[in-house]
Amino acid sequence: MSVTSNSEYGARPRFWFAVYQLLWHLLLPLAFIRLVWRARHSFAYLHHIPERLGFGYGKLITQGSIWIHAVSVGETRAAQPLIEAYLARGESILLTHMTLNGRRTGKQLFGQAIAAGKIRQVYLPYDLCWSVEHFLRSFKPKFGLFMETEAWPTVVFRCKDLSLPLFLVNARLSERSARRVSQFGNAGRALFQAFAGILAQTEFDAERYRSLGVRNVIVSGNLKFDVPLDSKLVKQGKTWQGELHAAKRLMVCAASTRDGEEAIILRAWKGLLLSNAFEVQPLLCLVPRHPERFAEVAHQIEAAGLTFRRRTEWLDTPTESAKLDVVLGNSMGEMPMYYSASDLVVMGGSLLPFGGQNLIEACAAGCPVLLGEHTYNFQQAALDAIAMGAAKRVNGDLLLGEAVALTEALKGLLSNRAELAQMSAAAIAYSVEHQGATKKILAALDQQNFSLS
Known part of the structure; x- marks a missing residue:
């Protein structure tokens, strides 16, 4: 690949560029109002x-x-x-x-x-x-x-x-x-x-x-395959996972969720708990993508009638989760910990048409991934992960009131420890192969x- 001289390309679209500049100047006050609002x-x-x-x-x-x-x-x-x-x-x-x-x-x-x-x-x-x-x-x-x-x-x-x-x-x-x-x-x-x-x-x-x-x-x-996981956070996550496993409890991380997806996930999770399919109920770790939505999601968990605590209520890794249904991941920069503590990830952005979020970090932590159908922003990564057995896609309409498709997908995987172990090994192999x-x-x-x- 070589640097191309400017002369190779046609003239800049000056009319549209002038319109673009005019719009920017008109909208500039709104940009500052948005900052003040935030x-x-x-x-x-x-x-x-x-x-x-x-x-x-x-x-x-x-x-x-x-x-x-x-x-x-x-x-x-x-x-x-x-x-x-x-x-x-x-x-x-x-x-x-x-x-x-x-x-x-x-x-x-x-x-x-x-x-x-x-x-x-x-x-x-x-x-x-x-x-x-x-x-x-x-x-x-x-x-x-x-x-x-x-x-x-x-x-x-x-x-x-x-x-x-x-x-x-x-x-x-x-x-x-x-x-x-x-x-x-x-x-x-x-x-x-x-x-x-x-x-x-x-x-x-x-x-x-x-x-x-x-x-x-x-x-x-993709550079994201080359990003190293923070070893301290991975260690914290493994410590938390060890405590959960000692109590015979699995954890699912709903990662980088977007507006509207939490409602689907919470309906599915409540359906999973009410099914009594597990001797010891699994734990949900719900991590919204945008920090400004932490309080809103906390209200949704309360409205769903599920018991929860916020991650920031613990100084280190959460150790008092025995009686909880949900942990709200309201911290920044700790995704490697959440992934390392989890047995399965539901990838946010893919349940509704947001295009999906990055599944590479979860795979690098050896965590299997469950995807919705909307992964067009990470098309190749999603297809490769599915092909290698590191990820699965939820089949069915996630907008149905009871989110039955997601409930059944979670129940099927969490009930099969051998399949989870195979997917975990595939996830690590997938992340290494693409570096x-x-x-x-x-x-x-x-x-x-x-x-x-």
């Missing part, structure tokens, strides 16, 4: 406001860094092996985010490097010409790597204008998203064609980008005609 939950939403306009970076700006944009939590974690590889080479990193939780995750993962000045962490400014211009001219990065699905038109086109190589790495594009891009005609296609190159997770993703007229596309695999994306991405970028010194 500050009800955490005042940190109002921190670093000037950065969102391309200013407020201070006098100590390191130029010539490798710029990695990871919009939120998942992208930041996925970028970890790539960031660590560049730090090991002695490179400095400019790490940008769009969300508060993404920034918090970056600080959690790379706190030492940030303190040492090897990583500079800021918000990517809103996609306005003047804010993007000031950001790029302040930092003058060596080249940019956008994680997964991010493609902000002002940033992408301005990097192209400045001959600043910008790559989309660990890139994925669902069939639904590809259709949406195509609806914008040349304007949508020009956006992805303006990247210097796209390094896609799977051949499915690569073909969708090629269908948009992008020629510089290679398949490099190596970091090396492929580094090798592809090393072949470019800019210096990585």
Whole structure:
């Protein structure tokens, strides 16, 4: 893959770009109102406001860094092996985010490097010409790597204008998203064609980008297979699982659930408990994807008549769960612990049409996965996991009032310890087999005609 000269592509869709800029300026006040609204939950939403306009970076700006944009939590974690590889080479990193939780995750993962000045962490400014211009001219990065699905038109086109190589790495594009891009005609296609190159997770993703007229596309695999699990959290999880197993109790983790899915899961769980299929009732660990929904989900558990406690009510791993039906996972950054403690995962985002969430981390922890039908954001990963026996898909309508299909799927797996053990071994094999994306991405970028010194 080689860096493509700007002349290869048609002119920027100037009319639509002008409309886009106008809309951004009109909606800018709403963006700040949204931050103020979110500050009800955490005042940190109002921190670093000037950065969102391309200013407020201070006098100590390191130029010539490798710029990695990871919009939120998942992208930041996925970028970890790539960031660590560049730090090991002695490179400095400019790490940008769009969300508060993404920034918090970056600080959690790379706190030492940030303190040492090897990583500079800021918000990517809103996609306005003047804010993007000031950001790029302040930092003058060596080249940019956008994680997964991010493609902000002002940033992408301005990097192209400045001959600043910008790559989309660990890139994925669902069939639904590809259709949406195509609806914008040349304007949508020009956006992805303006990247210097796209390094896609799977051949499915690569073909969708090629269908948009992008020629510089290679398949490099999924970085999330290379992300190591936090050993301390894994140990905590195994300790918790040992205590549960000593009491002859299994645990199911409903991970990264979205609005509407908790109701389905709680109906299914109540049906499972009322079935009296187990000598010792299993435990549900319910972990909503968005922290701002923790209180709402707690009310749903109470309304379902299930006994529960919040994870934050324990200092270490929950040890007093004998009489509980549910543990509410209302903590951040502890998914490896929840997965390591669990015997089965119900993957959120897949029960309703949200496109699914990342199942790779659960498999790396050796935890079998139960999926709904909506996995289009992780199509290849889901198909491969099912093919290897690491995951199963729920058959039936999950919107039925009693969520019978999910109840039966849970009952069938939890009643078969041998099958769970086979799926656990398959999950680990699946996660190991697909590692190596970091090396492929580094090798592809090393072949470019800019210096990585």
